Amino acid sequence: MKIDLTDTTASKINKALVQGRRDLGTPAVGMVLTMVIVTDEENAYDSIRAAEEASREHPSRTLVVIKRHTRTLRDRTRPRLDAEVRVGADAGTGETVVLRMYGEVSDHADSVVLPLLLPDAPVVVWWPVDAPDTPAKDPLGALAQRRITDLYAVDAPLAVLETRASSYAPGDTDLAWTRLTPWRSMLAAALDQARTPVISAAVESEADNPSAELLARWLESRLRVPVERVVTAGPVVTAVRLGTDKGDIVIDRPEGPLAKLTLPGQPSRTMALKVRATSELIAEELRRLDADEMYAIALRGVGRVSHAEEEK
Incomplete structure (x- = not known):
C-alpha cells in the first residue's frame, strides 16, 4: 500500500x-x-x-x-x-x-x-x-x-x-570495511592453519581502492609488519600475500566469485569469495550496533594505534 x-x-x-x-x-x-x-x-x-x-x-x-x-x-x-x-x-x-x-x-x-x-x-x-x-x-x-x-x-x-x-x-x-569481512575471515583461518609468524605482507588491488587500504592497515596493526600496496589491473582487492619462513600464504581472486588459497606445503584450494550486494552489506551492519573497534583500528592505521597506546 x-x-x-x-x-x-x-x-x-x-x-x-x-x-x-x-x-x-x-x-x-x-x-x-x-x-x-x-x-x-x-x-x-x-x-x-x-x-x-x-x-x-x-x-x-x-x-x-x-x-x-x-x-x-x-x-x-x-x-x-x-x-x-x-x-x-x-x-x-x-x-x-x-x-x-x-x-x-x-x-x-x-x-x-x-x-x-x-x-x-x-x-x-x-x-x-x-x-x-x-x-x-x-x-x-x-x-x-x-x-x-x-x-x-x-x-x-x-x-x-x-x-x-x-x-x-x-x-x-x-561499507568499504564491510566488504572486507570475507577476506578477513579467510585470512584469519589461513593464519590459524599455517601457524607460523608472518614476516612480510602485500595487498594487491586497483589504484586508490579504499577497501585495500583499510585491509592493509588492519594487517599492519594485527601482524606488526609493513604491508606493501601493489597496484593491479583487476577490480577491487585482487590478492593478499603473506610471507613466512615456510613459504607464502596467498589468497588470489583476480575476478569472479572464487578465490584460490595457497598455504605453505599444501596444495592450492578454491574458496568462495564473491562480491556481495549492497543489501547484504547493510544487513551485516545491522547485526551489531555497538562500536566496531576493528574498523577504528584499521581506519587509524598502525602508526596512530601505536601513538595512542604510548599516550595511555
Whole structure:
C-alpha cells in the first residue's frame, strides 16, 4: 500500500502509518530499528531497494530523506514537506517513508525525522552518497547509534579516509570495511592453519581502492609488519600475500566469485569469495550496533594505534 502526502507534517505521516497498518490488518509494530537513509533522487531507488531487502532479516522503519534544493527565490521562501508512505508488500517486511524536503525544511531534517523514529529502538543512519565529513556531528548522525558511509561513493576515497580517521567516533562504520569481512575471515583461518609468524605482507588491488587500504592497515596493526600496496589491473582487492619462513600464504581472486588459497606445503584450494550486494552489506551492519573497534583500528592505521597506546 502506498499513501502520498503533499505539503504535510510529521504528525500526519504518523497517522498515515497507523491507518495503513490498520487497513492491512496488521496494527502491531514488530520492527526492531529505524533506518534513516540520506540520499538524492538519483540514488534513492537503489538505496530503498537495498534497505527493503535487508529488512527481511531486520524488520525496520525506513525513513528516506531527500533534500530538494530549489533554484528560485520564490521556491526558497516556501518550505514544504512531501511524503510517500509505504506499508505491506511495498515496504519489504517493515515500513518505508520517503521524505522530500523543500526550502528551509531541508535545513532542519532532524526535526522532521525525530517524531518519526520508532520509540525505544536503535537508529541507524546511512549515507549512500554525499556523507558529511564528521558523521557523528551531523544533526541526523547525532540521532543514531550506527552511522554508515561508503568510501566507494567519493571521488578521492583515500583523502576522505584520512578525514574519517581524524573524526572517527564510536558507531561510525563504512561499507568499504564491510566488504572486507570475507577476506578477513579467510585470512584469519589461513593464519590459524599455517601457524607460523608472518614476516612480510602485500595487498594487491586497483589504484586508490579504499577497501585495500583499510585491509592493509588492519594487517599492519594485527601482524606488526609493513604491508606493501601493489597496484593491479583487476577490480577491487585482487590478492593478499603473506610471507613466512615456510613459504607464502596467498589468497588470489583476480575476478569472479572464487578465490584460490595457497598455504605453505599444501596444495592450492578454491574458496568462495564473491562480491556481495549492497543489501547484504547493510544487513551485516545491522547485526551489531555497538562500536566496531576493528574498523577504528584499521581506519587509524598502525602508526596512530601505536601513538595512542604510548599516550595511555
